[in-house]
Amino acid sequence: MAVVADWFRWLYEATGFNFTIFYDPYDARQMLGGFLMTVQLSVISILLSLVIGILGAWLQGSNLRLVRGLVGGFITVFRNTPPLVQIFFFYFGIGTLLPGTENQWGMRQPMLSNVQWAIISLSLFAGAFNVEIFRSGIEAVPRTTVEAAEALGYTRLGTYRHVVLPLALRVCLPALNNNLVNLLKTTTLAYAIAVPEMLYVAKQIWGSSQNVLEMMLFLLFAYVGLVGILVFIMHRWERAMRIPGYGR
């Protein structure tokens, strides 16, 4: 570690490129925290959005018109409004309407923290897209397969869990991949409600160290790297789930 720190200190003295996060222990700790926060936001929102997607797609196949209409409305609203305004609406709008408690200094302690609101709104936003993606996957499952499962005495839930979903998941993985990458990139919006993720931390660091260009480059490469990891995992998954002779 000391070698890296020394090299970046030398880089600063020699060229003026000031990557404080690699040699200044305070900045380094800050940035590590920001990085972990971004990872935490992404992982939790990805998992939650997948749950919302699967649940929503299942509800869309319901027999009740009301349920289908509600899910459809949810998708339409979340697809056609800006995610940043959604976050503001949830955090400022709904967050202040919810009852809060008082902390030890008599300040208002909201029921949900900004991190939790960020996770909620990001998951809902990505979940709305996931519902559509899963639905298109489910539509791609041949009707005859469903009928065959029915003939074998599967219940509606059983057909969904054991027959339709495994097939649909494989069909919609590419689109899902795309959306999850998008979600990872959208976590930067949490910056707007002061969640200390990478962009927020980077802004604090360049505020004190005057190294906008360096932090920008770091951010861009960090996000491209994170997206790369996610895409790598998804591709591995896609390959692991491939059924021989199904789809190409």
Added chain:
Amino acid sequence: MNPAKTLPVLLSPRVERLHPPFPVFRLRAWHGLAVAAIVVVASGAAVAQGGPTQLSPIGVIMKWMPLLLSGFVFNIAISLMAMTLGTVVGLALGLMAVSETMPVRKVSWAVTQFFRNSPWLVLLFFAMFLVPYEFRLLGVTVPFPDWIKAVIGFSLPVMANVSEIVRGAIRSIPDGQWESAEALAFSRRQTMWMIILPQCLRRMLPPWMNLYSLVTMATVLASVVGVSEMLTLTSQVHAAEGGRPELLAPLYGFALLCFFVYCYPIDRLTRRLEHRFQVRL
């Protein structure tokens, strides 16, 4: 007959089991009425807290409507400019991606992937802080206000996405088209502009419109870097009305509504075009 004892094989075929493949949700008049009713009820609850001297949330929105809508128009203007700029550069980048020279292809690929995989907000910061606020061109100082930098910041991801759309569309044209054009002695450039691209147009239109709707929704990010568009104005209006917390939900709700009203028809039209232009093999 006890249904639990019946073998599934003996059941008569059920016709109404799966309804017609997942009906698509459509907005109808009563949906709008329902939304309006919710808004009225919600604001009514807020009025009860607000007291007689303060304006109700509806009143506040009515009072500031012209200002907020002018902010919204600014958002749309930014989105249109970013889309134009991004499309022009992205088209060039997409044509580079199918070039016959290897280095050109590689460069185009690298640029496209880089800008496609970085978050919009980070790119916006990038443009905001690293594009100078004025240029000196032949002794004339050309000022670069915030909103032009925002347009540049938004056009970067648009460029990368348009490049992918163009490349995908060109790749989706059957080889036979290229071959027959060659047989008719068209040069490569002529083939591209007179035969391939016109056919690509209908395939590119739906994803391009989808992208436009994404850009429109992304323009609110400009408020984070201090361009006074709709979201900035919304928080200013909130402050001007005394910063009452119960006003936040209706004000941001109004912003949501504006974007919804603008983006929903685009979304519908995109789907209809997608349906009509579906590739038939």
